[in-house]
Amino acid sequence: MNAADRRELIEELCSFEGRGPGTDAERRAANRLAERIRKMGRKVAIEPTYVHPEYALVMAAHVLLAIAGSLIALLSPPAGFVIVLIAATSLYLDQNTRLYLIRRLFFRRASQNVVSPGSKPSAPARLVLSAHYDSAKTGLVFGPRSARAAKRLPETARLLLGPIRLFFWIGIVPLLALSAARLGGIDTQGLAIAQLIPTALLLITLALLIDIALSGVVPGAYDNASGVAAVLSTAEQLDADQPQNLDVWVVLPGAEECNCEGMARWFAAHRKELDAENTFFVNLDSVSYGDVHYLASEGAIISYELDRRLFDLCDAIATADREDGDRYRARPIRIPFHTDALPARTRGFRAISLIGAEDGVGAPYYHTHADTPDKLDEDAMTRAVEFTVELARQIDRDVGRQQSR
Numbered sequence: 001m002n003a004a005d006r007r008e009l010i011e012e013l014c015s016f017e018g019r020g021p022g023t024d025a026e027r028r029a030a031n032r033l034a035e036r037i038r039k040m041g042r043k044v045a046i047e048p049t050y051v052h053p054e055y056a057l058v059m060a061a062h063v064l065l066a067i068a069g070s071l072i073a074l075l076s077p078p079a080g081f082v083i084v085l086i087a088a089t090s091l092y093l094d095q096n097t098r099l100y101l102i103r104r105l106f107f108r109r110a111s112q113n114v115v116s117p118g119s120k121p122s123a124p125a126r127l128v129l130s131a132h133y134d135s136a137k138t139g140l141v142f143g144p145r146s147a148r149a150a151k152r153l154p155e156t157a158r159l160l161l162g163p164i165r166l167f168f169w170i171g172i173v174p175l176l177a178l179s180a181a182r183l184g185g186i187d188t189q190g191l192a193i194a195q196l197i198p199t200a201l202l203l204i205t206l207a208l209l210i211d212i213a214l215s216g217v218v219p220g221a222y223d224n225a226s227g228v229a230a231v232l233s234t235a236e237q238l239d240a241d242q243p244q245n246l247d248v249w250v251v252l253p254g255a256e257e258c259n260c261e262g263m264a265r266w267f268a269a270h271r272k273e274l275d276a277e278n279t280f281f282v283n284l285d286s287v288s289y290g291d292v293h294y295l296a297s298e299g300a301i302i303s304y305e306l307d308r309r310l311f312d313l314c315d316a317i318a319t320a321d322r323e324d325g326d327r328y329r330a331r332p333i334r335i336p337f338h339t340d341a342l343p344a345r346t347r348g349f350r351a352i353s354l355i356g357a358e359d360g361v362g363a364p365y366y367h368t369h370a371d372t373p374d375k376l377d378e379d380a381m382t383r384a385v386e387f388t389v390e391l392a393r394q395i396d397r398d399v400g401r402q403q404s405r
Helices: 003-014 024-039 055-075 077-095 144-151 155-160 163-183 189-214 221-240 261-273 308-322 341-346 378-404
Strands: 045-051 109-116 125-130 246-252 279-285 291-298 331-334 350-357
Touching: 003 024, 003 221, 003 378, 024 045, 024 109, 024 221, 024 246, 045 261, 055 077, 055 163, 055 189, 077 163, 109 261, 125 221, 125 378, 155 163, 155 331, 163 189, 221 246, 221 279, 221 378, 246 378, 261 341, 279 341, 279 378, 291 308, 291 341, 291 378, 308 331, 308 350, 308 378, 341 350, 350 378
Parallel strands: 125 246, 125 279, 279 350, 291 331
Antiparallel strands: 045 109, 109 246, 291 350
């Protein structure tokens, strides 16, 4: 796939309007991607699954439960404490993709993952290239003003002020502590006043989450038709000149925009088939803007370090490249969000994500209706593909060195 082919694929994916998780548009997009992969000479399967598409409503339920629990604690401290604890525990587990509790109370919709196995199953290691093909809803919290505000902050501040991290640690956790204080017999006017601050934050959060739930689905060219095009372009190059030690898979999960459920479901189906030590996940997410950034960590509530071995290989490529003209313009980054690398990492697999950003911040039209194919930066796409191909070659050499010891 050359630049024109990648643009065509991005435009085609965006033509499936409203391809949110669990929608008919998402299903039709999956079928089209499977056709494309077959034309590349690869085997491909569409694996159906079920997901909970309304992530904003799921989080709103957690927020509402925490508020209700803190109010109930005024009358019954034990009951209030237990309710807030359930909200906090459920949200924490939900956001690391390991276990869904309150989410299970919401309706499910059919989704699907597009899976193309490699042609060298006997290879010493497996490389899984992934990119989600569904698109997100918009909302008041997204847009150019958010991007401009984020750019004014250092990376550490952006991590601390991640939206989900903010309302969890400054909203729900303080209510849990205050409820515990009431459970311990403390019931003062100061405690009641202190309760107002996290409650007010959670009420604002609740309104913003409802706004997202009521908003429309964006075209999703940058996030993440660009990642899909980059993965297929990378796979095509690796198929043409196959790595000696890698069995190259392509996994295009749906339902990433409802907390990586598609990838989590893929792991539920395939985990027993995977060797954690010798399976490498390289995820591409939103790469048609800015420079290549390889993730050191990600996570909405706490930060999960991504695989050190893969990170060091990325770092080595970027360092050597800077000495040779800085063609890739690759930099490390930490983000307070999740990508489809998170389900792999929290399950003990080697994983890393590559994203496109400028000064550590994504495109100003991220999760807005302005995320259209005409914004495509072909140079950014080319850099992302070339960097990913180089990373795959380095993984291949590294596996070869490990095998020869």
